[in-house]
Amino acid sequence: xxxxxxxxYFLAWLYECHRDIYNDIDVSCPSELRETKxxxxxxxxxxxDKRYDLSKIKIPGxxxxxxxxxxxxxxxRVSTKRER
Numbered sequence: 001x002x003x004x005x006x007x008x009y010f011l012a013w014l015y016e017c018h019r020d021i022y023n024d025i026d027v028s029c030p031s032e033l034r035e036t037k038x039x040x041x042x043x044x045x046x047x048x049d050k051r052y053d054l055s056k057i058k059i060p061g062x063x064x065x066x067x068x069x070x071x072x073x074x075x076x077r078v079s080t081k082r083e084r
Contacts, residue, residue: 004059007034013059021052 004010007030014022014033025039033039037055044050060068072079 004034005031007031009059010034010057014057018057021054021057025052 011022011027011030011033014027021039024041024043025033026042027033033054037053039052039054041047041050041052
């Protein structure tokens with residue numbers, strides 16, 4: 001997240017790996033969203049218990065991502081959206 005100054009990679013990661021969050025928050029400004037710790041639900045904007053902690057969402061670095069892909073075995077299961 002820290003290397004993504006414009007927030008477009010973070011937004012793409014949200015879209016692919018956390019679609020429920022992506023669909024329920026304001027995604028109009030990716031650079032602000034990247035800096036946001038808590039994002040309010042658009043479905044329940046007045047409820048403080050309906051928000052998302054975006055600081056917990058991490059995009060793996062290159063080495064970690066390759067390690068995940070090395071462990072994937074197409075003979076055992078279908079790839080997830082995160083792996084595509």
